[in-house]
Amino acid sequence: MKNIKQFVHEFWIFGLKQAYACMFGGFLLAVMLVTKYWYPIEGLHRYDFIFLAAIMFQVFMLLFKLETWKEALVIIVFHLVATVMELFKTSDAIQSWHYPEEFIFGIANVPLFTGFMYSAVGSYLARVWRIFDFRYSKYPPKWTTVVLVVAVYINFFTHHYWYDLRWVILAVTFYLFFSTQIHFKVIKTHRKMPLLFGWFLVALFIWFAENIATYANIWLYPNQKEAWQMVPLAKLSSWYLLMLLSFVLVTLVNGIRPLEMKLPLLKAEKINPWWLHWF
Template sequence: MIVFLKEFWLFGLKQAYACMFGGFLLAVMLLTSIWYPIELIHRYDFIFLAAIVFQLLLLAFRFETPREALVIVIFHIVATVMELFKTSDAIGSWAYPEEYIFGIGNVPLFTGFMYSAVGSYIARIWRLFDFQFSVYPARRHTLLLVALIYINFFAHHFVWDIRWLLLAATFWLFWPTRIYFCVTHTHRNMPILLGWLLVALFIWIAENLATYANIWIYPNQQETWEMVPLAKLSSWYLLMLLSFVLVTLVNKVKLREACVPELDQKL
């Protein structure tokens, strides 16, 4: 029991450590929605500048590696392109209701960091838990799948939405795959599909908090705030898969090896 409690405690600490950037960003969003006294800087611009400063501090104090910072840059670019499309006047999937200076079109620049926080989490948790895999699909298959997922985020506004086919392809491709993670000295494992679902659920919860804080709003939230439908989980699940595969471009997919516990002493 003592061993279990110690491992559970370290698991929580490592998860919190990996969520450092995303947790900071969400905290700034929520706090500034309650109290924001700076009149010279728009709140969205303050969030953008705060994210940059925090990112530089993570690098300066070596809480984040240059490779993990590269993941953030990649996600920022990919996300901003999608945001520009989704928030365009012709599409209007969601909107950012407040003013800003640092932005492109209808998109304030801090939005890229929201997606980057997911990539940052995956890259860091990968290192902390010494991720290993069994029966992992070929890279060409995973890249093709996430390319179709990304295209469908745009194309479903004009042609048939194939997200359910993409989800079925995801289950078919990754059903045998198990992810192994090491908390202390022993690798535990779980189906990778279940792991993605759990993370997607936490993202959905964070999305509800962010929309409540007026960071962005959906058309049905313009008059009064409503909870984001649970059906949105399908989008976050696919985004989770897209994020994970993008991280594999900078993090090597390792098959089963001996566990190398990292940062146990620091935590």
């Protein structure tokens, strides 16, 4: 009975920490859904409002120390990388998806708030990394992971003109990370799971969020122009590769800590949501 109680308590804390890590992404999804059904501001396009709201929420999180400056740096990097890809994917020649509403804050066919959608993934990874004190075992050499994600990013562009190498890249990914374990601390003890499986869970969550966003008319795929329908499960492969790219980008900022490394936490890493002390 005691073990069950401990499991339930730890699972509860795990859920609270995950919700805290998802704060920025959850805020964006909430704004998207609310403004789909109710948007009373005349003279300001809905997309521009989402862009300004995202900036204000970021400022709020920094001022109230819900986010560190290192995590803000990750968000900026993601915004830049994502915007370049968005410009290509939404160009008149490619049109992988499009943004159906008007906007002022944007470049070409891309409203500027879109970078924050990718930044929400980076924000989640950077924050969850800190609050769960991520450690790793059997992590491949970092240079191999950098080469891998460069191939991922290039393939996002080149598969429109050449062979789509995503399955080759995924096979290499499984080869490199098959034995890698991620160790995360919920309360006191580090638990572990295969890193490949952890990426799949997050990719699945992003797929659910993508369905909410397209339903809210944030962007539309070609098959959704006439009427909304669920995003095909096949898109999970794209989100899995995005998770790989996102993860390695965060490692370049945070570094990789082996499980056996016993280092004192940096001051910024000691920040925990105050409400967790209630539990």
